[in-house]
Amino acid sequence: MDYRQSMLKPSLLLFLSVDHLHAQHMLGGEIVAQGAFNNNPEGREKFTNFLQPIKCPCYLLTDLIEEDFRHEIVPHLIGSSRAALLKRKFEQFYRGTPYHQATLLQRQQTGRRDDDMLFSALTNPALITPWVDILLAKKIALAGIYSVPQISAPLIKNYASKHLLLISWERYSGLRQTYFSNHHLQISRLTPVQGETTFHDAVVKELLRTYQYLKSLSLLPTGETLDVYILCNAADRDQLYNRLTMSVDMFYDFVDIGKVSAQLHIEPASNDSDATQIFLRQLAKNPPTTHYANTNHTYYYKLWQLKHVLNFASAAVFIAALGISAMNIWQISSSADEANSLHLKTLQTLEASQKITAAFPNTYAQAGDMKSGVTVMRKLAQHNIVSDEILRPVSLALDHYAKLEMDELTWQTSSTEPVAKNTQGDIPAQVLTFKGHLTDFANDYRAALNYLEQFQNDLSAQGYQVTALSKPFDDSPSGSIADQSDAVKSPLGFTLKISHRPSL
Template sequence: MATDNTPVRILVDLIEEDFKKETIPHVGSSDRKSIVSRLIERHYRKSKDYVHYNVVDRETGGRKDDVLLYSVLSNPEILEPWLKPIQESNTSVSGIWSLPLLSEKLFKKIDDKTRNVLLVSQQVPSNLRQTFIKDGKFESSRSAVVNLEDATIGEYIALEVEQTIRFLSNQRHIGFDEKIEVHIICRDADLQEIQSRCIDSAMRTFHYHELETVTDTLGCDTQPANNDTSNTVEYSNGIYSYVCASQIIPIGHYGNRSLFAKFYEQLISKTLYTSSAIMLLISFVMSFSYLSESAILDNEAATLITQKNGVNNDYERTLAKLKPKLDKTQVMQSSVLLTEKIKQTKILSPQNFMVDISRILTRSGMYDTEITKVSWQQHQSKKMPASNNNRNKATTDYARADDINQHAVIGGYIRVSQSSLKESVNKVNSIVSAFKNNKLVHDVIIKRMPVDVRSKSSIENESGVEHQNDLNSDKEKGQFEIELIMKGRES
């Protein structure tokens, strides 16, 4: 039956595991790693991938060096019979943990107040593990082979405890006069025998923890599912396996990266899968949010459209009621505008025009000028009429915004007999200039000038005395005609 490639955790309890303390200079993490690598290379050439270390203290005097505690598998080849099949089967391995190093975490579940603790446990019938924990921190550990043919388990534990305490004193983990609290994890069947051999003294006190009590404290079940009653399952190996499996962060103590490559791949794959699932969930939530918001906006838009249609209907009904009044208002407005227009143009009259023209001609000194013809009409433009011969009155629309001006043609003659023809022409030009300089006049043109059929020399040599009495000649030769556009007098 195929199963998922669930990552496994390897827990090792080997006699070949050494624990030592070294004093090294106080340096950074990268330099410390180099120092440890050289230290292991010098003493354990094959164990570079099976080393775990921590800085546990720092000296108070001298250079204030770091106190380094490291554990190392002196013979890592002993793991080959297990690691090789695991790698060949492409099984995912999350880490390799040291059982003695996990004793610190186990004891915190049992008792975390004792200062100097020697934790004694038996994982298998042939092995006894003794771990020294000082102030809640791992210090050292010692493994011994158990041979029950020579002595009982109680005698063996009492003897090994004394040897371990002497070893710790020699290694300066404890002083020779320090008290040790010995905690023994044992089976219920061995409890009476161990208590009879391990006697309290002034320097050490024994405490006993039955396996069933410890499992209840940890909240784990170490009994096999198939009711196997072999001696192996009745020891504390199940307790340590539970502590190892309970590590939240799967970072072990030993092993190289290649051994955990499959686990890293699975971890990355699960991370990506989880991220994808989270992103998918977020996208669903956001999509639902957008859809909900869109539905709300659609409802609001429909409400606004309904309100707009209602307002438009009210407006149309109100406008329909006011339309007759508005029609009358438009007529009244046109009447008012027409009245204002007529009021503004009332000054446009022939009489006012003649008064203005007389002032202009008088100021220009035209005492010898005779005006024989004046034509006048209203003209709603500042430009000259297109047809000069059209004497019909132009149409005037008082409703238009264009100003209403005066269009006039002034004709007469100058007494040529009293001056030369050239002077007569100059007088006409003077009249035109006078009109142009007047602010009421928009435009002015000369339609006719004094003329003479004689040669140029005759005109230049003629004398005014010879033609004094020739009035008919003046009317014929001195005629002029001026056309102009002029606005009304300012009120």
């Protein structure tokens, strides 16, 4: 999202100094309402009234002397371990303020590859809390609390300098000097500009002090040149150009505040070197991911984000529903056309069949009965079994039973025979009636019965249903061999019913 698109969204931009709060309500990239409020009960009451119509996210930018910076090298950790480490550091450095943050500058490339961290805090919460409490009481969606040094980095990102000092002036706070090493924020100083002191007088007076301060902290290595970038208008540039002397220690460059204002679409541009609007618009354009506000401060902003996510999801669902409805309507229309086409083809087919039926010769049987008869005949023809196919297995079985003689064999089809498992019940069974007798068993009647039973089992194993209609003698529990002695002296006759159906 570019700057114009980001500023089209409604937002409330606040600039807080030690004794003053500037507020401006942005809409469509323009200031639609603004006000200045002193840090006293009357000023805070006026600010409360100013917030009455505000329903948009808020960004609070601070420019205070009481801002501390500490550079630390800490182990590279993730998850809960990292959170616990940061919590210990905050308790160690900034126990008295809730406005603190930790920024990862870089990860070292050698050794344990530890993290270079910048810990910072607004150390005088009494200057900030009253204004934050008002925002929370009015349920304003506070997106974050930021500082001028924190959002200065994008202004110098295109300058190739290892050691850079950015100087700016904000009307309500004073002269701000922010030092960067390899484009990483290291430290920043704010000096109030009092009375009749001009911007260029303050720069000339404080620049040498800052240089000596950086040397005392060993932030500027010996032999390195400090590049000084001064954000000012043309008049102050001319004054400073004549009063500052180039040296091997410091190199000066001037950033035209008018050009920066044009890049950020600030209208009208400032007629002096006040950079307040530049930092406010830079914050609106690209708010940093880290800031001084905690989760309690940003509670209503999270709700505002959730509301917009739900609205977006609802809109997406609504659009998807419209798309699905349109597709269903199209499919219904297509189905209706297809149904009409099928109905027309059905009528044409019916008409053609009626013409063919009308051309049939007159018969005593109905066409439906004839169709059923043809179907049955085709099925019978399909399952017509040649005698050789049904008799060959029986003949092969007889070859293994030499003591079994066949006297008579009859063959017929029957649809009333019981249907065996895994056979086709709608096909008539092929039924053989086998009459024969057993020979060479003398008086060993049990062996004769076992011999006949084994023959039946062999046929059953080949898919036949075998039923004994009569046996050589009655072997039931109620029968008596003695009573049948005359019968058993004659040939041992028997009758078997052998039936067969095609398998499934």
